[in-house]
Amino acid sequence: MDSLRHYLTLHRQNLLDALRRLASQPFASSLTVLVIAIALALPAGLRVLVNNAGALNDSWQGAADFAVYLKIDVSTENAARVARAIGGRPDVANVTLIDRAKALEEFRAKSGFGEALDALDGNPLPHTLVVRPKSGAAGDVEAVAAAVRAIPETDLVQLDTAWVTRLRAMLALAGRMVDLATVLLAIAVTIVVGNTIRLEINSRSVEIEVVKLVGGSDGFIRRPFLYLGFWYGLAGAGAAAVIVAAALLALEPPVRAVATLYGSGFQLAGLPLREIVLLVVGGAVLGWAGAWLATARHLKAIEPK
Amino acid sequence: MIRFENVFKRYPSGREALSGVSFNLERGEFAFLTGPSGAGKSTLLRLIALIERPTRGTVLINNQNTARISRGRIPPFRQRLGVVFQDHKLLHDRSVFDNVALPLVIAGASRREIERRVRAALDQVGLLGRESHAPITLSTGEQQRVGIARAVAPRPDVLIADEPTGNLDPDLSREIMELFTRFNEVGVTVLIATHDLELIEHLPHRQLKLVAGQLAADSGRGGS
Numbered sequence: 051m052d053s054l055r056h057y058l059t060l061h062r063q064n065l066l067d068a069l070r071r072l073a074s075q076p077f078a079s080s081l082t083v084l085v086i087a088i089a090l091a092l093p094a095g096l097r098v099l100v101n102n103a104g105a106l107n108d109s110w111q112g113a114a115d116f117a118v119y120l121k122i123d124v125s126t127e128n129a130a131r132v133a134r135a136i137g138g139r140p141d142v143a144n145v146t147l148i149d150r151a152k153a154l155e156e157f158r159a160k161s162g163f164g165e166a167l168d169a170l171d172g173n174p175l176p177h178t179l180v181v182r183p184k185s186g187a188a189g190d191v192e193a194v195a196a197a198v199r200a201i202p203e204t205d206l207v208q209l210d211t212a213w214v215t216r217l218r219a220m221l222a223l224a225g226r227m228v229d230l231a232t233v234l235l236a237i238a239v240t241i242v243v244g245n246t247i248r249l250e251i252n253s254r255s256v257e258i259e260v261v262k263l264v265g266g267s268d269g270f271i272r273r274p275f276l277y278l279g280f281w282y283g284l285a286g287a288g289a290a291a292v293i294v295a296a297a298l299l300a301l302e303p304p305v306r307a308v309a310t311l312y313g314s315g316f317q318l319a320g321l322p323l324r325e326i327v328l329l330v331v332g333g334a335v336l337g338w339a340g341a342w343l344a345t346a347r348h349l350k351a352i353e354p355k
Numbered sequence: 356m357i358r359f360e361n362v363f364k365r366y367p368s369g370r371e372a373l374s375g376v377s378f379n380l381e382r383g384e385f386a387f388l389t390g391p392s393g394a395g396k397s398t399l400l401r402l403i404a405l406i407e408r409p410t411r412g413t414v415l416i417n418n419q420n421t422a423r424i425s426r427g428r429i430p431p432f433r434q435r436l437g438v439v440f441q442d443h444k445l446l447h448d449r450s451v452f453d454n455v456a457l458p459l460v461i462a463g464a465s466r467r468e469i470e471r472r473v474r475a476a477l478d479q480v481g482l483l484g485r486e487s488h489a490p491i492t493l494s495t496g497e498q499q500r501v502g503i504a505r506a507v508a509p510r511p512d513v514l515i516a517d518e519p520t521g522n523l524d525p526d527l528s529r530e531i532m533e534l535f536t537r538f539n540e541v542g543v544t545v546l547i548a549t550h551d552l553e554l555i556e557h558l559p560h561r562q563l564k565l566v567a568g569q570l571a572a573d574s575g576r577g578g579s
């Protein structure tokens with residue numbers, strides 16, 4: 051019990067000593083923290099962008115709509131019946147029937163090809179149904195489309211999910227690239243902290259030697275440096291979170307402007323709390339790890355003479 | 356307590372600093388280690404503190420063969436050994452109190468215990484009231500005494516000192532030797548390397564004389 055308390059006291063002292071040590075050289079410490087912050091802000095920021103692109107993609111309900119062209123000889127009553135049948139399906143949200151006569155009129159009015167159309171005998175346009183499935187997921191949309199294709203009156207189902215699939219694939223690729231960048235930059239952070247701790251060890255070699263001479267164990271000598279690495283990582287991650295938040299704040303107005311142009315209520319999402327916690331904890335762990343590597347490599351070399 | 360059996364020490368440079376040294380220092384004994392410069396005094400003390408390892412022969416401390424002490428077991432071994440260095444080896448970014456407290460902190464003493472022992476040790480070396488000072492603001496003699504306080508604060512069984520009066524004036528030197536004598540009186544085994552023969556000639560303690568790495572004379576008890 052007593053030794054546990056002693057242990058905890060020592061740790062608290064090391065923790066505070068390390069913080070004091072950082073504060074005593076504000077310029078050098080801030081530079082290191084800033085380098086770590088930038089290295090961490092990069093993957094964190096990219097992740098925010100990918101998350102937002104994913105949210106944008108999901109919010110694109112219209113992407114699930116598809117057009118059904120009925121056979122040219124299907125009567126208006128028959129078309130209405132087919133529309134009702136499809137609309138009655140449990141996996142379909144609604145069906146809009148575009149009557150071929152009305153479509154022709156509209157086309158004539160809007161396209162300016164009126165005279166060319168008059169040269170044709172009869173209406174070349176078929177009845178068209180616009181189907182909105184309940185679910186936007188690619189598989190569900192495909193299932194509805196397949197059912198509609200089986201109806202004898204159907205001529206052609208125009209399913210434009212290819213671009214959605216392509217977008218999804220690109221998002222997945224982007225996500226994977228962000229993962230890779232995260233790993234590389236995590237390694238960079240470990241190296242930056244490790245190198246900083248190595249310099250710190252060198253500048254404190256006299257102290258290390260004295261502590262070894264009066265019986266300090268490797269663990270005792272190592273701990274202050276581990277805490278130093280911990281603080282570097284923690285501070286760097288905190289600063290990274292601030293950088294990402296500031297960048298999002300700067301991007302917010304133009305994004306809102308674009309969204310308004312497209313009549314969308316889309317809003318930039320920031321880093322969710324869970325990811326902020328992950329970032330900060332990850333930063334602290336990386337700092338600790340960097341310090342651990344540096345001490346493992348360099349402390350043994352300093353022996354009393 | 357300290358037993359050397361035919362100990363040789365050859366440095367990587369090829370220089371043989373000790374050649375077949377044997378002696379035995381009983382528990383509670385006080386001895387001086389003398390001899391000309393380069394005779395191997397510091398080397399002998401470094402073997403005791405496990406800063407160096409013998410090339411041949413055996414060094415036994417408290418009946419423990421130091422050759423069997425692995426690197427990882429050195430810290431607890433050193434915690435039971437008080438060492439005074441000629442160059443003090445104080446930490447200049449810490450107060451006198453923190454310097455003396457260092458071995459106690461390492462050993463895991465409680466806060467109250469540390470407080471008590473640091474003050475007791477500083478009292479013994481006549482520096483009570485200087486706890487908060489920086490070592491750099493103290494005179495050489497005072498720094499040396501801080502080093503001694505640090506060595507004795509954990510109440511070690513063995514105290515070794517390398518030229519503890521190196522560049523002190525005679526009065527101060529005598530004072531410091533009296534200090535070591537007092538520690539010895541409460542049972543601490545003491546071994547002090549010095550070439551200040553004038554200082555120690557009036558003292559009754561045993562003298563081990565090293566010349567060119569060999570024990571040339573032994574005034575004392577203990578035997579080998």
Ligand SMILES: Nc1ncnc2c1ncn2[C@@H]1O[C@H](COP(=O)(O)OP(=O)(O)OP(=O)(O)O)[C@@H](O)[C@H]1O
Pocket residue numbers: 366367368370371372390391392393394395396397398399550
């Ligand atoms: N680390 C070392 N590497 C190589 N040779 C060394 C080393 N330390 C000491 N020596 C040599 O070993 C011999 C004994 O040195 P040591 O320091 O033990 O002598 P000393 O009796 O303490 O001398 P002094 O009174 O000058 O302090 C000397 O010749 C010295 O040059």
Ligand SMILES: [Mg+2]
Pocket residue numbers: 396397398517
């Ligand atoms: Mg010497």
